[in-house]
Amino acid sequence: MKPGEKANAAGFRMIAEWRPHAACWIAWPKSEPTFGDTLGEARRECADVVRAIARFEPVCLLHDPDSHDGIEVLREVDGVELIACPLDDSWLRDSGPTFVSRPDGAIAGIDWTFDGWGGLYPHERDDNVARFIIERAGAARFRSEMVFEGGALSVDDCGTVLITQQCFEHRTRNGGPDRAEFEAELAQQLGARKVIWLKRSLEGDSTNGHVDVVAAFSAPGEVVVQTSDDPSDPDYGNLLENKAILESETDADGRPLRVCTVTSPPVRRKPDGARRMMSYINFYIANGGVVVPQYGFDDADAAALARLRGAFPDREVVGVLTPRIADAGGNIHCITQQQPLPETPDA
Template sequence: MAEDLTLPPEWAPHAALWVGWPHLPEEWGGALDKARAEIAGFVETVSPHVPVRIAIGSDAAATAAEAHGLDKLADLVQVPTGDIWLRDTGPIVVYEDGRRVARTFAFNGWGGKFEMPGDKETAVAIAEAELIPQTRDAFVLEGGSIEGDGLGDLLTTRECLLNPNRNPSLGQIDIEKRLRERLGVARIHWLPQGLAHDHTDGHIDNAARYVGPGHILCQDPFGTDDPQAERLQQIKTRCEAIGVDLSTIPAPGRVLGPDGGPLPASHLNFVITNGIVVMPGFGTPSQSAAREGLEAVFPDRRVVVLPSSFLLHGGGSFHCMTCPIPASKDT
């Protein structure tokens, strides 16, 4: 292990923010244009705060991005990519002995459920585009499955990281050893599971987020018919047991997909970048209170709520579709 190895927290300064851009119509159930409009709104909102790079997977996708005016707001970068969820297919950048190093972990389509051409090459391509040295790793790890506080604490779920569809030959002790060696974390806190109906097998970024050193944010159930109520209470109880500062915001409550089934909607799938926090909204009554809760834990940042319903139909939201590039330590 390097003498000085740190996983930077998401509120650390960003040199750039990568954003996924859909280019596979069959993955969006007829809502491709609506999902693109939500992403364009996100890019327009964050681009005054951070340089944005949009991962373009095809020439047709580039043309569509230009039609939304994104070439005037961001760099359109051709990289191999299938789906848009760069949090999981992109690199995880750490500070190692004072310099940035990109960890390019293996990716297996969330346990073999959604394998698309290009996704296994995305992390390496982004690291190369950013001119950041990289270490390649056969260990399967998705960025949305971990949350660090910048001081050595890490949150994750057993449902995802200990799932036999990721690293079947590794047990908890082996996985913790790799997390410490690759990311420089010291204390690993395991939640039993994330949200129900989540094809990522319970990613932490829908369940609990660090919003400061030793400060966790999770969600309270909203409404009498919240399909996540039991899991949200389990998540909160486990976070309380960690012994950190704990804040909560209301969950979206019952959000249904095009097929009438419940979706893993979460106001926690927000993006923190330079001077701003962007929270996904789903048009539910909890939205205003959730925004106020975020304003309370991020008093020095502007909090914006943007629509994310069609992104959710596709499998994620703003945090899932972005990959942050931390600033150099000397900037």
């Protein structure tokens, strides 16, 4: 790797999340400012997520050396490795690396600049997490000076990227790359050939526009998108617009997208009026499985699982109750990061 070289120039690209994984990286919930008095419940939910994913693939569980209460329940779980690492928070999709791979079997990680979602939260230690994981994985490292997070994108396997205009505008409100420069960095680091721009994510999204709560690629030429059947939902029109954009688009190879809709959970609010951040799209695709957030709504939860079983017919789709993680602003996709298996010539 040459100094200043971008990943794609070295032959790397980001492959789809449904490709085989070597491991799933997760961070144990730590931040009391994030979880408040629900930290213990969030840790129990995280443990359930870890157990669910470990049925399908190895889990590397990071924990802050000074804040790991409750983690002992996972020490004897098959396929789970506990790894000490200084942390600020647990949203590893954003603070961790975005892995890329090369046809010769090489693996690398993109180390984006992480600023705590625009300075909303402490991030000094979390900005070092990507480097830690990349080194632990024995991968090459490509540093990007662009402020970006893994939850802001979804990719297919031919260089198509989903992102929201909302997220881009928030990241560049005080200067930064223009749209052409932004797309160029995605091309140079991830091998992106086409960017599909949705408008925004969900009301009250503390990440200011991450796409992984509203839409995700599920197979070549196929995408799942969250919609609402409640016209009083503040996101009703926005979600329909996201769906319409996707239905009018093609992937980087020119194929029209097949769109599968998943109905939102019912709108619920916290005592302060803030919306509870609930999405069924914030799932994790594992080797042979899909692990999906559930919220305790019997009918809505079951309907979402049924729709996703249709979108992933060759995988076991399982639900895990994660309402406390949701109340903190994210969910299963947000706390996970897949490390792909090395590619092979016929992969």
